[in-house]
Amino acid sequence: MEVVRFSDLASKEVINFGNGKCLGKFSDCDLSIDPGTGKIKEVILAGRSGLISSIFTSSPMYVIPWQAIIRVGVDTIIVSIPEKKE
Secondary structure, three states: OOOOOHHHHHOOEEEEOOOOOEEEEHHHEEEEEOOOOOOEEEEEEOOOOOHHHHHHOOOOOEEEEHHHEEEEOOOEEEEOOOOOOO
16 A cells, blocks of 8 residues: 655546546645544545635535545546546
8 A cells, every 4th residue: 555645645636537537636626534443535626626616606515425436546546436417
C-alpha cells in the first residue's frame, strides 16, 4: 500500500471516467469519515466554482464514494460516478 499525503492530492483535478468531465480540484473537497473505523467514506467536491458558490448558487456538488476512485495519476484523479443532470 502506497501512502499519499493530502498535499500531494490537493493540486490534482478530479475527472469523471464516464464522460471525461472535470469535476473540480481535489483541494476544494471535504472528506466524510466513518467515526467507527476512521476510514474515508466519501469525497464531497464542490465542483469547479468552489464550496461557497455551490452553497449559494446552483453550482453542482458531487458526492463521490471512496470506492469510486479508479486511479490517482500524476495530474488527475479518475473517478467513476453517474453523470449529473444539470
